[in-house]
Amino acid sequence: MKRALLATIAVLLFALPARAEIVFFSTGRTLSIKDHTVDPTDDGKLILTLRSGGEIVCEPSVIDRIVPDEVPYPEPEAEKPALVAVAAAPAAPVKYGEIIDKVSAEQNVPAKLVRAVIQVESAYHERARSPKGAMGLMQLMPATAKQYAVADPFDPAANIEGGVKHLKSLMQRLPVALALAAYNAGEAAVQRFNGIPPYRETQDYVARILRLAGL
Numbered sequence: 001m002k003r004a005l006l007a008t009i010a011v012l013l014f015a016l017p018a019r020a021e022i023v024f025f026s027t028g029r030t031l032s033i034k035d036h037t038v039d040p041t042d043d044g045k046l047i048l049t050l051r052s053g054g055e056i057v058c059e060p061s062v063i064d065r066i067v068p069d070e071v072p073y074p075e076p077e078a079e080k081p082a083l084v085a086v087a088a089a090p091a092a093p094v095k096y097g098e099i100i101d102k103v104s105a106e107q108n109v110p111a112k113l114v115r116a117v118i119q120v121e122s123a124y125h126e127r128a129r130s131p132k133g134a135m136g137l138m139q140l141m142p143a144t145a146k147q148y149a150v151a152d153p154f155d156p157a158a159n160i161e162g163g164v165k166h167l168k169s170l171m172q173r174l175p176v177a178l179a180l181a182a183y184n185a186g187e188a189a190v191q192r193f194n195g196i197p198p199y200r201e202t203q204d205y206v207a208r209i210l211r212l213a214g215l
Helices: 002-015 076-088 094-107 111-122 142-147 156-173 176-185 187-193 200-213
Strands: 021-025 030-039 045-050 055-058 063-068
Touching: 094 111, 094 156, 111 156, 111 176, 111 200, 142 156, 156 176, 176 187, 176 200
Parallel strands: none
Antiparallel strands: 021 030, 021 063, 030 045, 045 055
């Protein structure tokens, strides 16, 4: 079964044009990604390249299928179908829901905002990592993890606590949209441009989170 799935994915990999793809997980969740590759050095695990620039490494067995998205990204009108698919899925896996609710309440940050950030940052994959070094569910950079005493950024509880504290710190100084922009591009960039930086990735990031959170 695993070999057959890998063979199917390998065919898709070389057959698809350089467009977005939709991953259907065996749990019922969906995720829009930039593309995917098979890691030949790690027992055939899949590397899913996120549209935000990060990546997720996972076993082929957790994926039901990968299909091409019918429209290219990042055009605004093209994101709507993907957002509908994500919004239709459960807001968060049960195993993280209690952690999110608890930490959000303690830090007085809307839980729905935290859920949206996690969805966009990592699609709830605790082992997600980015080429720039961001780690875990809320994609903490090493300096941020150290600042909030997160010993293991890949531990869901520790990662969520550090990420929510960081988000709260930004929200105490900035309106929510600018806080999200700072979470993505850095507070210095927000200050330099006196608003959301003119980066397409950051603009799409902020808009998508606000939409998912209903803000």
